Amino acid sequence: xxxxxxxxxxxxxxxxxxxxKKPFFVDGKTRQGPWAIMCPSCFILHxxxxxxxxxxxxxxxxxxxxxxxxxxxxxxxxxDLRFFIHCKEKNADN
Ligand SMILES: [Zn+2]
Numbered sequence: 001x002x003x004x005x006x007x008x009x010x011x012x013x014x015x016x017x018x019x020x021k022k023p024f025f026v027d028g029k030t031r032q033g034p035w036a037i038m039c040p041s042c043f044i045l046h047x048x049x050x051x052x053x054x055x056x057x058x059x060x061x062x063x064x065x066x067x068x069x070x071x072x073x074x075x076x077x078x079x080d081l082r083f084f085i086h087c088k089e090k091n092a093d094n
Contacts, residue, residue: 005063012039014046024066028055 010025011018013036018025026038030046038047038055048054057066 003065005058005065010037012042013037014042015039022060024057024059026050026055026057028057029053 005027012025014030018039022040024040026040026043026047027035028038028043028047028050029035030038031048032046036042036046043055050057058064059066
């Protein structure tokens, strides 16, 4: 897998949207089988995980592949994001 994402920040294959403020994007396998570029929201919903044969996360800003040592940090951000999305959905109901 590429260590550095070349080209522009990609659009999410699943929702077709992209928010450059999101900390990372994932080139990974979906629960449905095919690989896709996923924004964090879609990764939470459809991704099977990170690691060999599952997915690679890339930093949105630097476009560097996030090394496995950083996966815990990614997971932390991922949990923050889950919380963020949860709050956003809650706020949308009001
Ligand atoms: Zn998406």
